[in-house]
């Protein structure tokens with residue numbers, strides 16, 4: 001069998017836009033396809049492979065744990081779960097954690113917790129205010145929470161209880177709050193809708209509004225958390241403390257995991273009110289502990305910050321050279337490059353030929369989300385590849 005892509009077209013549900021390569025191997029910031037071609041990976045498992053592909057610390061933890069204990073259910077105490085719980089609580093402003101298996105489950109769980117809080121402490125308030133352009137996951141409730149009609153329209157009628165208001169506008173949140181509101185849920189930077197960085201002071205203003213109304217602030221840090229923006233958590237940039245955060249993507253260095261964390265005052269679940277068969281299993285948590293410990297011990301968040309600045313400098317230089325570039329924005333190693341026209345898809349395709357994996361986050365924008373331990377040499381190589389692709393596009397008059 002060698003035509004894997006034909007197999008996909010025949011057997012898999014046709015819901016993904018896939019690049020026409022079949023990846024068979026990864027190491028660090030590089031992957032190889034089934035023809036042996038090498039690529040520099042600035043997608044990194046969709047901001048998941050925080051330490052690159054098959055990082056030795058993660059491989060070792062997974063291999064050892066797989067031979068020791070993989071799954072027990074939460075009917076019992078297990079050690080990797082509790083070690084990772086302690087590590088995350090000790091390094092955040094949150095007091096308790098719940099583990100699940102994906103980002104969607106984390107935001108869904110956070111909203112359930114906020115509704116419990118509303119029932120117990122806010123006279124039954126249940127509505128959650130979210131932002132337009134947000135992305136919080138794919139369950140029916142989370143597409144309802146996500147303020148993007150492309151995820152919602154195929155599935156109407158949607159579960160109720162979510163109000164989508166304009167992002168980066170604290171007043172819009174203030175106006176939307178009623179006695180039915182139990183929480184506001186926001187991404188510190190909107191990832192999926194284009195790396196939208198809000199104005200400085202936005203989260204601070206929202207925190208104040210939530211405090212005045214006595215409601216919870218949930219930050220969805222699934223994409224921004226665990227070092228991606230140059231701090232361990234993106235809330236650290238804003239000088240505020242959220243009541244609840246959600247995590248997933250980069251948390252276990254590539255192994256599926258999700259989590260939500262809450263302040264003691266918001267940790268209101270009673271026995272039996274939430275659960276998960278696989279959530280917090282020893283295998284995923286051992287990977288999470290190894291990845292987190294490596295990130296903390298080796299100052300990987302700081303590396304993401306400095307390499308993010310280095311990448312931004314490289315992109316600014318490309319802007320001077322190539323008139324089709326509008327500009328770049330982002331924070332740490334979550335970065336976007338805007339074009340003046342909708343050429344992002346073509347550029348991604350050409351970069352693929354050139355041996356560089358990128359994401360077209362919008363018709364006119366590329367997203368960069370490389371491993372957090374990326375080196376200057378890899379960034380130089382990526383910029384050089386992008387430079388030659390842009391030069392070629394310009395000479396064709398695109």
Ligand SMILES: *Cc1c(COP(=O)(O)O)cnc(C)c1O
Pocket residue numbers: 102103104105107135136137138187191192220221222223248249
């Ligand atoms: C990716 C993402 C999710 C969904 O995570 P899944 O693991 O795909 O379910 C939710 N919120 C944000 C901000 C994300 O980036």
